[in-house]
């Protein structure tokens with residue numbers, strides 16, 4: 001469970017995030033939507049303790065993320081390419097993570113098998129360094145890396161961005177299957193309202209750092225509420 005209490009982030013006297021309380025239960029697929037600058041990435045960075053809150057606390061399974069380290073073993077994330085070792089090939093990178101996480105070759109093979117369709121033959125055994133991959137393929141490496149190692153929580157910032165339409169569908173299928181098979185909590189931000197309603201059972205709308213709507217209904221109803229909210 002992720003619990004957020006009185007969380008605020010201020011940059012240059014401007015409040016960019018202000019969330020009095022937010023609870024994300026285990027195994028929820030939590031979608032985060034909002035226009036540019038709404039605070040989605042800031043929220044993810046605060047949850048991951050990559051930046052300091054101006055006020056407030058994030059608890060992961062009861063641990064304050066600022067004061068403990070253990071939770072890091074259970075959380076995978078891909079926010080942007082700065083999280084990758086781009087001077088490695090994808091295969092070298094996955095093998096490096098495998099050894100950091102203490103997984104066997106077989107564990108890694110089984111994990112990468114799940115990504116076979118999504119990778120479309122372009123990632124594994126590709127001699128290119130990660131930094132030279134296309135934007136979409138780079139994203140696929142980041143997503144597969146975030147999901148490696150039996151994580152309880154996986155945080156993905158804009159996972160559908162830069163993916164071709166087939167890859168977007170494959171990724172949705174993969175996330176849907178994973179969440180059914182394992183009790184993983186997914187936090188997914190997206191500008192694509194169709195994709196986010198396809199995979200998430202709850203969707204929060206952020207605007208200027210404030211939660212405007214917290215939708216937890218069937219897909220049809222969430223789609224209608226999102227359409228109405230974002231209609232110009």
Ligand SMILES: Nc1ncnc2c1ncn2[C@@H]1O[C@H](COP(=O)(O)OP(=O)(O)OP(=O)(O)O)[C@@H](O)[C@H]1O
Pocket residue numbers: 011012016034035036037038039040041042043
């Ligand atoms: N290091 C920083 N210094 C100053 N302002 C920042 C910094 N990081 C983020 N901000 C500001 O915080 C606000 C929220 O940014 P954030 O990146 O979280 O939004 P977002 O919802 O992820 O946007 P997008 O959809 O465009 O990716 C923006 O106004 C942004 O300019």
